[in-house]
Amino acid sequence: MLYDVNIVYDNGQTTNEIIHSNTPPTFYPKRDSIKSIIARVHKYEVEGSFHPGLHTGSDGKKYIIPRWTEVHPETTYNDIVWIQPKQKKVIEHIQGSVGMYKTMFDPNKNKYTCSCMGFWRSKGNCKHVIALKEKHLVSKVK
Numbered sequence: 001m002l003y004d005v006n007i008v009y010d011n012g013q014t015t016n017e018i019i020h021s022n023t024p025p026t027f028y029p030k031r032d033s034i035k036s037i038i039a040r041v042h043k044y045e046v047e048g049s050f051h052p053g054l055h056t057g058s059d060g061k062k063y064i065i066p067r068w069t070e071v072h073p074e075t076t077y078n079d080i081v082w083i084q085p086k087q088k089k090v091i092e093h094i095q096g097s098v099g100m101y102k103t104m105f106d107p108n109k110n111k112y113t114c115s116c117m118g119f120w121r122s123k124g125n126c127k128h129v130i131a132l133k134e135k136h137l138v139s140k141v142k
């Protein structure tokens with residue numbers, strides 16, 4: 001596990017470093033003249049559509065690819081949080097008999113919703129949702 005450690009010493013000096021430790025790190029404030037410590041579990045957050053990888057370069061340093069961000073040499077996949085980009089919602093406005101309906105598909109939740117009355121009555125399978133689902137099937141086949 002990696003820890004992000006912030007130390008303020010009695011003499012006002014401060015340090016901020018990322019350390020590797022298998023157990024939560026122990027500090028000796030009295031012995032080392034430490035005024036305050038903040039130690040948090042450190043995770044590298046990587047945003048992107050591709051699963052991040054770890055690579056040790058020819059210089060012996062460790063990097064997160066594909067962006068080649070240099071990381072702590074003992075970084076493992078457990079220290080990386082992969083943030084996948086959010087996909088846009090699909091929203092369609094359909095003219096119905098009593099007004100406009102808003103039919104929506106949220107790819108992040110894989111959920112269809114519609115603002116029409118039939119949506120609740122049909123337990124989520126109104127004709128608008130069915131039409132939107134069919135449209136997606138067609139575009140997937142293409």
Ligand SMILES: [Zn+2]
Pocket residue numbers: 101103114115116117118119126127128129
């Ligand atoms: Zn509907």
